[in-house]
Amino acid sequence: MHASDTAPDAVKILISGGFGVGKTTMVSSISEIAPLRTEETLTEASAGVDDLTGVEKKATTTVALDFGRITLTPDLVLYLFGTPGQQRFWFMWNDLAQGALGGVVMVDTRRLESSFAAIDFFEQRGIPFVVGANSFDGRQFYSAEQIRSALSLGPGIHVTIFDARDRSSCRDILLTLVEHVIATITASA
Amino acid sequence: MSRPEELQGFSASSGYGRLVRPFTLTGGRTQPVRNVFSLITLITAVEVSDGPDNRSLQPEHHRILRLCPRPIAVAEIAAHLDIPVSVTTIMLSDLLDAGRISARPPIQAYSGQSHKGQSYNGPEIALLQKVRDGLARL
Numbered sequence: 001m002h003a004s005d006t007a008p009d010a011v012k013i014l015i016s017g018g019f020g021v022g023k024t025t026m027v028s029s030i031s032e033i034a035p036l037r038t039e040e041t042l043t044e045a046s047a048g049v050d051d052l053t054g055v056e057k058k059a060t061t062t063v064a065l066d067f068g069r070i071t072l073t074p075d076l077v078l079y080l081f082g083t084p085g086q087q088r089f090w091f092m093w094n095d096l097a098q099g100a101l102g103g104v105v106m107v108d109t110r111r112l113e114s115s116f117a118a119i120d121f122f123e124q125r126g127i128p129f130v131v132g133a134n135s136f137d138g139r140q141f142y143s144a145e146q147i148r149s150a151l152s153l154g155p156g157i158h159v160t161i162f163d164a165r166d167r168s169s170c171r172d173i174l175l176t177l178v179e180h181v182i183a184t185i186t187a188s189a
Numbered sequence: 190m191s192r193p194e195e196l197q198g199f200s201a202s203s204g205y206g207r208l209v210r211p212f213t214l215t216g217g218r219t220q221p222v223r224n225v226f227s228l229i230t231l232i233t234a235v236e237v238s239d240g241p242d243n244r245s246l247q248p249e250h251h252r253i254l255r256l257c258p259r260p261i262a263v264a265e266i267a268a269h270l271d272i273p274v275s276v277t278t279i280m281l282s283d284l285l286d287a288g289r290i291s292a293r294p295p296i297q298a299y300s301g302q303s304h305k306g307q308s309y310n311g312p313e314i315a316l317l318q319k320v321r322d323g324l325a326r327l
Contacts, residue, residue, distance in 0.1 A: 007260040008293075009293075009296055010295045011320060012228070030327070036264070036265060038228075038268040038274055039273050040273055067268075072319070077231075077260075077262075078323070079264070095274075099296070174324050175321060178321045181317055
């Protein structure tokens with residue numbers, strides 16, 4: 001299907017986390033285009049292994065996500081997809097996970113539990129991820145170690161404190177993720 | 190092409206604000222003939238030299254062709270058209286069958302859903318290094 005050999009390669013990274021944690025802010029900070037919004041209608045048939053207890057009668061649901069683009073080289077484009085945290089069913093969208101290089105799980109230390117679903121999403125699919133604690137108003141009252149402990153994360157998961165409004169801060173956490181993925185592959189080779 | 194006054198009031202999660210029900214664009218089809226389109230499959234319009242047969246194409250098909258003189262991701266096309274990804278892929282399938290677009294799928298980093306104990310089927314190291322180097326230059 002590589003009909004167009006002049007087309008660049010595309011890769012994607014997921015930006016995940018609970019509602020209001022700053023996913024779209026991060027996408028906006030680093031994307032070369034204003035974030036775009038797209039949506040998908042999901043049906044129970046695409047639900048896979050996810051638990052639909054209590055929503056048996058709901059045949060379809062619509063989820064929307066915001067995304068951005070970074071042209072890394074003329075032949076390599078990175079797409080960042082912010083998973084829709086305010087909706088309960090985004091994790092049914094398997095095409096989101098398909099082919100992702102990895103994920104950034106953003107957490108708000110005032111309500112860590114809102115990002116549990118995102119962590120589960122990556123763990124269940126075996127997709128490498130890093131955790132970024134967004135510093136609202138530039139402040140962060142907890143250390144990375146405290147956050148790791150509160151989230152019961154293993155020592156292999158990077159926890160970084162960052163500022164989603166700051167472009168270089170967002171770039172650094174993406175770099176941390178990609179280096180983590182490279183290290184994971186190298187270690188298993 | 191877009192009508193700002195509609196777009197401003199549009200909330201994608203509400204489902205309102207659309208004048209045509211999405212699947213009427215596809216003649217009621219809910220699955221593409223060929224399911225080869227991921228969110229980041231890059232679509233490029235193919236130049237057609239001698240008078241193409243456009244009779245089977247709808248206005249939305251033409252809008253798609255105008256969006257992709259250069260490679261653009263499926264998700265971007267869906268966002269610009271303001272129609273769901275699944276509807277967009279059906280229309281892209283039509284265009285692919287008609288030879289009007291080419292599609293470059295992404296390099297697969299993972300093959301399907303994972304489960305415990307699966308072997309890591311990651312992307313090429315060289316690709317990851319290219320992503321890393323590109324990010325470092327930002």
